[in-house]
Amino acid sequence: MRTNKSVQNFKHRLAEIMQNNSIASFAKKCDMSETVIRDYLSGKTYPSLNRLAIIAEKCDVTYTWLATGYNPQDIDLLEDSQNYNDPIYRIPVYSKQCPTPEEASTQKYVRGTPPVMNYPVLAGWLGYRGLNAEKLIIYWAKGNMMAPDIKNNNGLIIDTTPKDIVDGNIYLIEYLDITMVRRIQITLEGWVLLANNPQCEAIVVHRHDFNSYHIVGNVVQIIKDLY
Structure with missing residues (x-):
C-alpha cells in the first residue's frame, strides 16, 4: 500500500x-x-x-x-x-528446568549452563507458523544426543498442542524421571526413538509401553549460539 x-x-x-x-x-x-x-x-x-x-x-x-x-x-x-509494535509473547521455560526460588534469588548463572529466563517471540512469527503462544514452552537441550542438529544448551521451542505423532519429527519426551529429545520413527510394532549421535543407542518402544512415555511436544524452532 x-x-x-x-x-x-x-x-x-x-x-x-x-x-x-x-x-x-x-x-x-x-x-x-x-x-x-x-x-x-x-x-x-x-x-x-x-x-x-x-x-x-x-x-x-x-x-x-x-x-x-x-x-x-x-x-x-x-x-x-x-x-516493535508487534506484540511480544514470553515463552515459559520447561517446568523441570525452572530454578528454585533460592537459585533464582542469587542469579548466579555462568556461560555453559542453560539459561532459565522466558524467551520472547513476536506475534507475527507465531501467526506465520500457526502456533499458539499459550501452548509453547522452551527447553534448553542437554548433551549432544541430537548433534549436530541440536547441541548442548541450544534452546528448543516446543509446541505442546496435542496432536498425532509424525514420523521423523523431533519430540521432547519424558520417561520416568528422564527427559530426552529424540526423533521418533514409527514402525508396525510401535516407535523407535532415534538420536543423531551414533554413539547413542536407539530406544525401541512397543505399543503396550506407550503409556510409560509422555510426549511433551514437538520441536518447532531451534535457537543456537553462534559462538
Whole structure:
C-alpha cells in the first residue's frame, strides 16, 4: 500500500524540487523533453529507475526520497516502529528446568549452563507458523544426543498442542524421571526413538509401553549460539 501511494505522489515531489523553474528549463537541466516532464507532473506517466536517478542527481535530493517520499533513515525508523509494535509473547521455560526460588534469588548463572529466563517471540512469527503462544514452552537441550542438529544448551521451542505423532519429527519426551529429545520413527510394532549421535543407542518402544512415555511436544524452532 505504501509503495503504490508513493508512486502516485511522485508528481508532488517533482513539483517541489522544480521550485520556480519553468518546465522548459527543468527539462533541459535533466536532459529530458518537456513532454516527459509534463507527463510526470500530470501523473500520466512515471519515470524509469534510470530517469529517477538522473532527476535525483541533478536536483541534489536522495533517490529514496524522490521515489518513496521517505529518507533512508525515515524508512529504518518506520520499519523498526512496525516491528516493535508487534506484540511480544514470553515463552515459559520447561517446568523441570525452572530454578528454585533460592537459585533464582542469587542469579548466579555462568556461560555453559542453560539459561532459565522466558524467551520472547513476536506475534507475527507465531501467526506465520500457526502456533499458539499459550501452548509453547522452551527447553534448553542437554548433551549432544541430537548433534549436530541440536547441541548442548541450544534452546528448543516446543509446541505442546496435542496432536498425532509424525514420523521423523523431533519430540521432547519424558520417561520416568528422564527427559530426552529424540526423533521418533514409527514402525508396525510401535516407535523407535532415534538420536543423531551414533554413539547413542536407539530406544525401541512397543505399543503396550506407550503409556510409560509422555510426549511433551514437538520441536518447532531451534535457537543456537553462534559462538
